[in-house]
Amino acid sequence: MTTETRPLGQRLKEDNWDLHVQAEHDTLPQHMVRGTIPKETYAELLGQMWLVSRKLDAAIVATRDGVPVLKELVTDRQLQTPYLEEDLAHWGVETAGLEPLPGTAGLIADIERSRDENPIRLFGLHYVREGANNGNKYVAMKIRKAWGVEDGAGFRYLDPYGSDQRPMWEAFKTRLNEIELSEDEKSAIVAGARSMFEHIIAMHKDFELPPVEAAEGAPAH
Ligand code: HEM
Numbered sequence: 001m002t003t004e005t006r007p008l009g010q011r012l013k014e015d016n017w018d019l020h021v022q023a024e025h026d027t028l029p030q031h032m033v034r035g036t037i038p039k040e041t042y043a044e045l046l047g048q049m050w051l052v053s054r055k056l057d058a059a060i061v062a063t064r065d066g067v068p069v070l071k072e073l074v075t076d077r078q079l080q081t082p083y084l085e086e087d088l089a090h091w092g093v094e095t096a097g098l099e100p101l102p103g104t105a106g107l108i109a110d111i112e113r114s115r116d117e118n119p120i121r122l123f124g125l126h127y128v129r130e131g132a133n134n135g136n137k138y139v140a141m142k143i144r145k146a147w148g149v150e151d152g153a154g155f156r157y158l159d160p161y162g163s164d165q166r167p168m169w170e171a172f173k174t175r176l177n178e179i180e181l182s183e184d185e186k187s188a189i190v191a192g193a194r195s196m197f198e199h200i201i202a203m204h205k206d207f208e209l210p211p212v213e214a215a216e217g218a219p220a221h
Contacts (some may be wrong), residue, residue: 007177010185012127012193024135028204030212032139035146039162041207043091046157047098048203050084055111056125057081063119069179069189071124073172078130083156090154103202110195120185124192128200130172133158137165162175 004011023029028045033038037045057079064070088095100108114121140158143149152159161168181189 004183004186008181009173009177011186011190012124012131012176015190016128016193016197019194019201023197023204025203026201027209027212028207029067029139030207031209033142034212034218035143036212037143037209039091039147041209043088043093045207046084046087046091047093047095048101048104048206049097050088050095051079051100051104052107052111052203053080053084053129055108056122056129059111059115059119059122063115067119067123068191069120069176069181069185070126073119073123074126074181077161077168080129080157080160083160086156087154101203101206103199103204103206106202107196107199109178111178113190118188121188121192124130124189125196127176127189127193128196131169133165133201134162134169164170 006014028037028041032042046164060070060074060079064074085095111122111125114125136158140152140155143158144152144155149155159165
């Protein structure tokens with residue numbers, strides 16, 4: 001068996017990049033980055049993300065005093081429920097009537113299991129939604145342009161930090177590499193992140209959309 005020597009931030013990126021490629025090129029994200037996502041679908045997606053974020057935020061807040069990586073790295077500014085509520089109010093969606101689709105229900109069950117059995121795994125789930133802000137900021141810009149929206153109203157979830165995005169992500173990754181964790185803890189975080197990608201891919205597949213045109217669109221990276 002080889003000993004793992006890569007910093008955790010590098011492991012999280014490298015060991016999940018296959019899933020990132022899959023997630024990014026799926027139909028729903030491609031409709032988003034092309035600005036061809038219908039407004040109702042976008043609002044419905046925000047509703048499903050609200051159901052998830054409410055659970056994940058609550059699980060993190062409930063456990064972080066006992067889990068140093070959650071306590072030190074996940075600030076209140078990273079909790080996404082308020083951003084989603086702002087956007088849902090903007091698009092006229094009432095949270096009271098929201099019901100989880102199958103992919104959402106699967107992720108909620110994972111959050112509850114992680115909270116009860118191995119809360120450090122919550123950090124792996126959280127890393128993915130926090131990291132996704134990197135691409136989401138670009139996606140928000142593309143949708144706003146396609147829909148002719150001048151300001152950021154209705155896009156707070158996709159672009160929560162504005163010009164702080166880059167420095168916040170760099171600080172998050174730096175701190176992540178410094179914090180002391182056992183190999184078991186690191187493995188639980190990486191496994192949690194892989195599951196989060198899989199859950200989000202499943203959530204996106206719950207939406208029926210026409211295939212996208214192959215030629216235009218998203219950046220290669
Ligand atoms: C059209 C859709 C997407 C685009 C254009 C996109 C683009 C990007 C870009 C440009 C980065 C920064 C890469 C770097 O700094 O080297 C990034 C990072 C990331 N994205 Fe995406 N992304 C998309 C969808 C997603 C989705 C759906 C998820 C989650 C399921 C996701 C999760 C992440 C994560 C976790 C990172 C951080 C990687 C790391 O540095 O550790 N992305 N994305």
